[in-house]
Each structure stands twice: as structure tokens, then as C-alpha cells.
Amino acid sequence: MHLLVALDDSEPGWAALEFACREHPDDEVTVIHAVDPTNSSYGEAAHLGPEVLLERQQEASQELLTTADDRAADEGCAIETETVVGQPSDAVVDYAVENEVDRIIVGSHGRTGFSRVLLGSVAERIARQAPVPVTIVR
Template identity: 45%
Template sequence: MTVHILVPMDGSPMAKQTLEHALSMHPDARFTILYVIDYIEESYSARALVGADKLQERAEERAEELFEEAEEIAREHSEEIETRTTVGDPSREIVAYAEEHDVDQIVIGSHGRSPMSRILLGSVAEDVTRRAPVPVTVVR
């Protein structure tokens, strides 16, 4: 039975490193790359100036660019990947996707925030680790 690995990506260098790690460590796995569109990151003033439709269009363009980069990384490892996009709070969407799609493991990057920063801002990786129904590997 093939192991299904979920790799959430946000376009950061750490996310790319995380995908590289997952592909290297699990050469026979099935990989799903998940990009979560988080409209909360967009300020209310940006919505007022640009409009919700334009913000959605930009988010979808970012997802496509990210998926192209992820597919290129996968090709370098002679692997194929599936790509998915969802909208919402990143940690909640990652956990929900894992629950709903028979994911066996999540491999997620840590952005290495300081303890105070984690208290103030939270940590997606930390929240996913606490709430996930499957094992989570955090890449640093």
C-alpha cells in the first residue's frame, strides 16, 4: 500500500526545502501539495482598494506559480505530485484535508520563529502537530 504524504506549501524557501526533504525521504510515496489561500492575511484596506475578486485572482495566480515550482522539484526527484488548493485558516485546512483524504503523514516546514513570536503570532506547524490525526514531521 502506497503511503500518502501531505506537504503544505506557502511559497517560502522553507516550504521548498520541506518538499525536497519529503521527496528524498519517501521515494515511493504518493504526494499531495496543499496551498491554503488565507484571505485573512489580506488587509481590509487592500480589499477595499483592489476588490475581493482581484485578491482571489492574485491568490490563484500565486497557487499556480507555487505548483509549477513544486512540480519542477518533483521532476528532479523523478516523482509525480498532486496539487490542491483550499481556502481558510492554514492550520485548520491542513488538518481537515488530512482527515478527509486518507493522508498517512504530514511533512511541514517550520519557519523557526522565536518563542515570543510563536506566542504572539502562533505557529501553523505547531498547531498542525497538536491537532493532526496522523504523524507530522516538522522540517527545520
């Protein structure tokens, strides 16, 4: 089985990686991090320029994925890692389709009520759009 773990630098994201390693130690696990060049701090894109901003996001992603590789190894789990560019939920679903993924594992902050409506939920959008089963870990 080919599993895809969508990782952000949050406790639920790390919980998703730990779940994949603990529950599927013998399966193929790919961990991806989506960088969204349209998501930046106030004025960052205008100040740095879109190319520099994307480069910095990709460098941060590589550091995150290196940490993921180390943490997976500590769990006795071998993973592949990749950075994808785009709006996170769309990028995760697109990757799953293009790479014959059997299941997506993603962390969720578990927001409810107004904060969920206001902020949206990447995990929920992935679950709604994905053509494969999605496991949401909290």
C-alpha cells in the first residue's frame, strides 16, 4: 500500500507522520509538504519578490522534511519526501492522483464552530476532494 502523509509543521502534522509509521511500518510512505507562494506575511512577497519568497519557502520545506526523515527513522520507518507547490489541499490531492496513492494521512487541529468556518480546514478539503480514503489524525 502506498501512503501519503501531508505534513505541516504542527503537532497534528507530526501526529499524522507518527501514526503512519506506527500503523503501517511495512508500507510505502511518502511525506509531502506543500508550499503556497500566495500565502505570505504582510508585504513579504512585495518586499522580497515572488521568486525569493518561493525559494525561502522551499528551503524551509526541505528542513521540515529532513526532520521528518529523522523522526521516521527513529520510529523504524523508511519514508520518501517531496515538496510540492500550490494551495495545500489541491496539491495533496493532485499528488495522490498522479502517484497512485492508496490512502492519505493528514493531521487536523480539530477546530469547530466559527474558527473552522473562518479559517477553513485543509484536512476537510482533502477528505472531500480525495479519490482515495483519508485518515485524519488529531
